[in-house]
Amino acid sequence: MDRKLLGLLAGDATLSYKEMGEQLHLSAPAVHERVKKLKKSGAIAGTVARLDGTAVGRPLCAFIHMDTEGWGKSPELLSIQEDSRIEEIHAVAGDTCVILKVRCESTKALEDILHRLYQVPGMIRTQSYIVLNTYLERGPGV
Amino acid sequence: MDRKLLGLLAGDATLSYKEMGEQLHLSAPAVHERVKKLKKSGAIAGTVARLDGTAVGRPLCAFIHMDTEGWGKSPELLSIQEDSRIEEIHAVAGDTCVILKVRCESTKALEDILHRLYQVPGMIRTQSYIVLNTYLERGPGV
DNA sequence: ATGATCCGCCGAACACCATTCGGCATAAAG
DNA sequence: CTTTATGCCGAATGGTGTTCGGCGGATCAT
Structure with a gap:
């Protein structure tokens, strides 16, 4: 029920x-x-408005894999979440350490984000996946 | 304003x-x-409740990269969005074709999802990234 | 079986909020 | 200068959120 x-x-x-x-x-x-x-x-974490990225001037969405040496949620890494273009930060198991989901205004802005990411100490490399089309995007369901 | x-x-x-x-x-x-x-x-696409995955019995979140031969949003691929455990489906540019975000109840359930994905014709391989910790997760911002 | 306690639901009432309306000010166009 | 359009405000109203008291079923102990 x-x-x-x-x-x-x-x-x-x-x-x-x-x-x-x-x-x-x-x-x-x-x-x-x-x-x-x-x-x-806590099952309902909050009630929010879903914004359309394109309509708010952020048509470009991308996933970024970050490989770092060592392991640690450094303050530098966590501080990037003040950038509203960063939507998600996950530490993952697999052939990379961290996956980011970002939404920004242009490829130029994406380059700017990558620049900032390389300020994080211990960063080895990043790999970006630019989304061409989103078929489905929703929150946790039933 | x-x-x-x-x-x-x-x-x-x-x-x-x-x-x-x-x-x-x-x-x-x-x-x-x-x-x-x-x-x-359309700037406000809707107003929804944000659910806590763990609280609704889906503590396991993962990203799945799908490599397919050819290119096409086959009906089989789009039909998997009826599975409420699939949260996002993106066609991307990079060294994979499609990125999925899934949230499910257990590793066993994740295996079940992978089984279904391999029903999609043209599927070559998948690669999974299990999220260990989520530092940030929000929708499109200002 | 009987009684007590708890939990979830309902109907009614109240306060608050969303929504509409008329009117005003400012700015752009004729 | 006149006209039109736009965006805002204050007041009014219809609807909704929210609370309250009371009821019925379930669980458990006596």
Whole structure:
């Protein structure tokens, strides 16, 4: 039941409690209580507006693999998250150390990002994958 | 001005128009009009709840690189997006063809996903990157 | 089996917010 | 100067979020 509710909210968080209640065969206050609990438990991390990268002037999306010597979330690496063009930073297992997802205004801006990445001490190399087309992009589902 | 507003909404879409208006030195109806235009123009693609993967029983996140022969968004490839564990599908330029972002319940489930991917005709190989830790994960920003 | 406790749900009520409307100011166009 | 369009504001209203009290079913101990 909670899973259905999470599925609804993950798809469109502007639904009213009444509308969700109809789909779940519940009353509005019942839905409200469940949502409140889900927020408190952390299952719902937040409610945000999904922006269109192109419409906000950032048509270029790319994944960047970073190879570093040693292992450590250096302050320099974590500080790059202040750059709003960086959307994701993951430490991964595989033939690279860190995967970044970035969204920027141009290839020139991407070069600027790469410049900054090479300021991080211990950086060995990067490998970039420019996305040509996005077929699917959504958050965690049910 | 619209950029500030988008920044606010991308961070927390539960803010009331009055609250946003105070931060932007605008009245509530003025904010409302701007938001309505931004939605109509497509800059705001939607308003959704951000779910916590771990809390919804999907603690394992991974990126999968797919190499295929030829080039084509085959119906088989696009049909895998019905699997809610698949969060993103991007065609990319680089030393692979397609990058997937998946979030699932276990390594066993990841193997199941890989099995399905190999049903796609023309699939040559995959390479998986299991994320060990996520330092940052957000949508398109200002 | 009986009683107590807890949990989740409902209906009603209230306060707040989203939304609309009319009007005003500014700026660009005729 | 007149006209038009745009963006904003204040007030009003319809709808929604939110709270409250009470009800019914489930669980457990006596």
